[in-house]
Amino acid sequence: MLSHAAEDYLKSIYKLQEKEGKVSTGILAEYLDVKPASATGMIKKLKSMNLVKHERYQGVTLTKAGKAIALEIIRHHRLLELYLYKALGVPWDGVHDEAEKLEHVISEEVEARMDEILGYPTEDPHGSPIPDKNGVVPETFSIPMTELQDGQSCVVAEVSDNDSALLRHLGSFNLYPGTAFRVIEVAPFDGPFTIDIAGQQAVIGREVAKNIYVGKVNEVVNV
Amino acid sequence: MLSHAAEDYLKSIYKLQEKEGKVSTGILAEYLDVKPASATGMIKKLKSMNLVKHERYQGVTLTKAGKAIALEIIRHHRLLELYLYKALGVPWDGVHDEAEKLEHVISEEVEARMDEILGYPTEDPHGSPIPDKNGVVPETFSIPMTELQDGQSCVVAEVSDNDSALLRHLGSFNLYPGTAFRVIEVAPFDGPFTIDIAGQQAVIGREVAKNIYVGKVNEVVNV
DNA sequence: AATTATTTTTAGGTATAACTAAATTATAGA
DNA sequence: TCTATAATTTAGTTATACCTAAAAATAATT
Numbered sequence: 490m491l492s493h494a495a496e497d498y499l500k501s502i503y504k505l506q507e508k509e510g511k512v513s514t515g516i517l518a519e520y521l522d523v524k525p526a527s528a529t530g531m532i533k534k535l536k537s538m539n540l541v542k543h544e545r546y547q548g549v550t551l552t553k554a555g556k557a558i559a560l561e562i563i564r565h566h567r568l569l570e571l572y573l574y575k576a577l578g579v580p581w582d583g584v585h586d587e588a589e590k591l592e593h594v595i596s597e598e599v600e601a602r603m604d605e606i607l608g609y610p611t612e613d614p615h616g617s618p619i620p621d622k623n624g625v626v627p628e629t630f631s632i633p634m635t636e637l638q639d640g641q642s643c644v645v646a647e648v649s650d651n652d653s654a655l656l657r658h659l660g661s662f663n664l665y666p667g668t669a670f671r672v673i674e675v676a677p678f679d680g681p682f683t684i685d686i687a688g689q690q691a692v693i694g695r696e697v698a699k700n701i702y703v704g705k706v707n708e709v710v711n712v
Numbered sequence: 713m714l715s716h717a718a719e720d721y722l723k724s725i726y727k728l729q730e731k732e733g734k735v736s737t738g739i740l741a742e743y744l745d746v747k748p749a750s751a752t753g754m755i756k757k758l759k760s761m762n763l764v765k766h767e768r769y770q771g772v773t774l775t776k777a778g779k780a781i782a783l784e785i786i787r788h789h790r791l792l793e794l795y796l797y798k799a800l801g802v803p804w805d806g807v808h809d810e811a812e813k814l815e816h817v818i819s820e821e822v823e824a825r826m827d828e829i830l831g832y833p834t835e836d837p838h839g840s841p842i843p844d845k846n847g848v849v850p851e852t853f854s855i856p857m858t859e860l861q862d863g864q865s866c867v868v869a870e871v872s873d874n875d876s877a878l879l880r881h882l883g884s885f886n887l888y889p890g891t892a893f894r895v896i897e898v899a900p901f902d903g904p905f906t907i908d909i910a911g912q913q914a915v916i917g918r919e920v921a922k923n924i925y926v927g928k929v930n931e932v933v934n935v
Numbered sequence: 936a937a938t939t940a941t942t943t944t945t946a947g948g949t950a951t952a953a954c955t956a957a958a959t960t961a962t963a964g965a
Numbered sequence: 966t967c968t969a970t971a972a973t974t975t976a977g978t979t980a981t982a983c984c985t986a987a988a989a990a991t992a993a994t995t
Contacts, residue, residue, distance in 0.1 A: 494952060514973060527953055529974055534951090546961065546973060576799070577825040590817045596810055602800040717982060737943060750983055752944055757981095769943065769991060 493593040496562050497521065498531050499540060502551055503559035511548030560624040565592040565600060567613035567620075570650070572603045574614040581614045581665070582656035615656075616647030616666030616702070631702035634682065635695060642671040646704035655700060662691040664701065716816040719785050720744065721754050722763060725774055726782035734771030783847040788815040788823060790836035790843075793873070795826045797837040804837045804888070805879035838879075839870030839889030839925070854925035857905065858918060865894040869927035878923060885914040887924065 491499075501520050505512040518528040532549055535541045540555035551559060569588040573579040579587060604610075611619055611627045618627040631646035645668045648659060663686055664670070673683045673690065682693045693701075714722075724743050728735040741751040755772055758764045763778035774782060792811040796802040802810060824845075827833075834842055834850045841850040854869035868891045871882060886909055887893070893909045905916045916924075 492951070515971090523952090524954065525973065526955080526975080530952075533974095573822065577822060577829070579822060579825065583821065587819055587822060591814070594813045594817055598806065599796065599800060599802060599810060602802065606800070715981070738941090746982090747984065748943065749945080749985080753982075 491558065495531065495535060495540075496558065496593055498528075498535060499551065499555055499559040500562045500566075502541065502549055503556065503563065506550060511550055513548045517549065557624050560620045560626065562592055564620045564622075564624075565595060567617055568600060568603055568607070568610075569595065570613045570615070571607055571610055571619070575607065576603075582653040582660065584614060585650045585653065585656075612666070613650070614666075615650040616645065617650065629704075631704045632706070634693070634698040634701040634703050637672050637675070637682070637703065637706070639672055639675055641706050641708060642669065643703040643706045644669045645701060647702040649700040652700070655697065658697065659701070662686055662689070662693075664691075714781065718754065718758060718763075719781065719816055721751075721758060722774065722778055722782040723785045723789075725764065725772055726779065726786065729773060734773055736771045740772065780847050783843045783849065785815055787843045787845075787847075788818060790840055791823060791826055791830070791833075792818065793836045793838070794830055794833055794842070798830065799826075805876040805883065807837060808873045808876065808879075835889070836873070837889075838873040839868065840873065852927075854927045855929070857916070857921040857924040857926050860895050860898070860905070860926065860929070862895055862898055864929050864931060865892065866926040866929040867892045868924060870925040872923040875923070878920065881920065882924070885909055885912070885916075887914075 498517070498521065501517060502512050505516060505520060509516070514525050514528045514532065517532075518525040521528065532541060532543050535549075535555065536543050539552055540558065541549045541551055543549045566588045569591050570584040573584045573587055574581055613619055618629050620626045629646065637643065645664055645666050647666060648664070649655065659665070668686060670684045670686045673685050675682055679695055681695060682698055684691055684693060721740070721744065724740060725735050728739060728743060732739070737751045737755065738748050740755075741748040744751065755764060755766050758772075758778065759766050762775055763781065764772045764774055766772045789811045792814050793807040796807045796810055797804055836842055839852075841852050843849045852869065860866065868887055868889050870889060871887070872878065882888070891909060893907045896906045896908050896913065898905055902918055904918060905921055907914055907916060
């Protein structure tokens with residue numbers, strides 16, 4: 490059996506590995522809000538359990554066994570988020586923190602019941618894919634909003650779930666996964682995005698836009 | 713903030729205090745399946761937080777603050793049991809262990825949502841009273857089944873929830889809270905109870921009967 | 936009242952997971 | 966190439982929560 494902390498490390502390594510390939514101790518420590526020395530200690534422990542591969546100064550990667558556990562925790566987290574949102578009416582900016590605690594604790598049995606009740610969903614309330622029981626992650630195709638240009642139309646695919654203030658901010662513009670919008674103008678010198686959401690205009694700063702991923706981009710010629 | 717272990721100690725002291733008044737270190741340790749020395753250590757810690765009163769060799773009692781926390785945890789536990797049973801279809805012999813883990817982790821907000829969805833219930837699936845938000849425990853009137861005599865009819869009020877094998881055994885006789893039955897015969901010398909449940913006979917040993925509490929006892933004259 | 940038995944406490948030790956501070960290794964600039 | 970900076974690791978400390986074994990205090994028995 491793994492400790493909650495160990496599970497969090499595996500989950501974080503998986504997420505960071507997605508983007509960056511190998512994960513450095515420093516990045517991992519920063520992500521988890523612990524000191525690098527603490528991360529080194531946990532990496533050692535996980536290595537001794539054959540859950541990660543690690544060469545000093547070269548970063549960590551998950552082994553097959555480590556990845557399986559990471560995906561199991563992520564599945565717990567995302568199914569819980571959706572269940573809390575849909576079945577219990579927890580607001581979408583609150584489900585992350587709650588799921589963060591519950592994910593280490595629920596049984597496979599309860600998870601299976603939630604999965605069934607929800608109709609075997611493939612996405613959580615923030616648009617992130619829910620891995621299935623066998624650790625298969627549904628493929629998603631999306632790009633950061635920061636790559637959009639003037640006049641492009643698209644649909645919100647996924648937003649970061651870990652900052653509840655950000656989520657409330659997005660909610661105030663109705664920027665949920667599935668919401669369509671059009672880029673009116675991208676201000677020069679890495680300035681903010683002015684967008685149109687169902688007739689309402691909104692100004693989205695670059696830092697915020699980094700946390701929004703969009704799919705189905707269509708070029709639209711302006712009049 | 714309290715550790716999970718500390719919460720478990722408070723909960724256990726509350727339950728033991730119900731029956732016995734003051735709770736000895738040894739009894740508490742046995743109940744929690746830890747060594748007496750461990751109980752002493754935790755009692756010290758809880759005393760320093762003003763959650764329990766304790767005089768060496770005289771046993772522990774909860775303070776007002778300690779009782780409030782104990783009742784909050786018990787409320788979490790029993791609401792969770794009922795929610796798992798009713799909303800998620802977890803079998804009644806499984807809800808205890810699951811609730812035992814979740815009770816330390818769910819937020820007041822999620823609890824409030826469950827409470828509402830369940831219609832502000834006052835009893836868990838084993839017939840135990842659910843304290844309200846303010847720590848008021850619904851009064852219950854029940855006596856151990858071991859006090860019944862030949863010919864008496866009554867209704868199951870409450871059963872112990874912590875032994876899943878026992879619960880499966882009771883389930884096989886349909887002995888759920890609310891089930892009516894009649895005592896056919898009590899064997900002499902502390903022997904087993906032969907009872908009639910909706911026309912089906914069952915033999916219930918004394919050790920099992922100790923875990924069943926009954927209400928609404930009516931004398932019935934046999935033909 | 937003295938001895939025995941039980942209960943409780945103290946003392947010392949284990950494991951986990953965090954920390955700080957110092958030492959080591961790697962990388963990049965002069 | 967050598968040095969300065971940055972990243973990583975090691976070493977040692979702290980806190981929680983449990984343990985065992987032995988000492989101390991209380992209760993029960995003769």
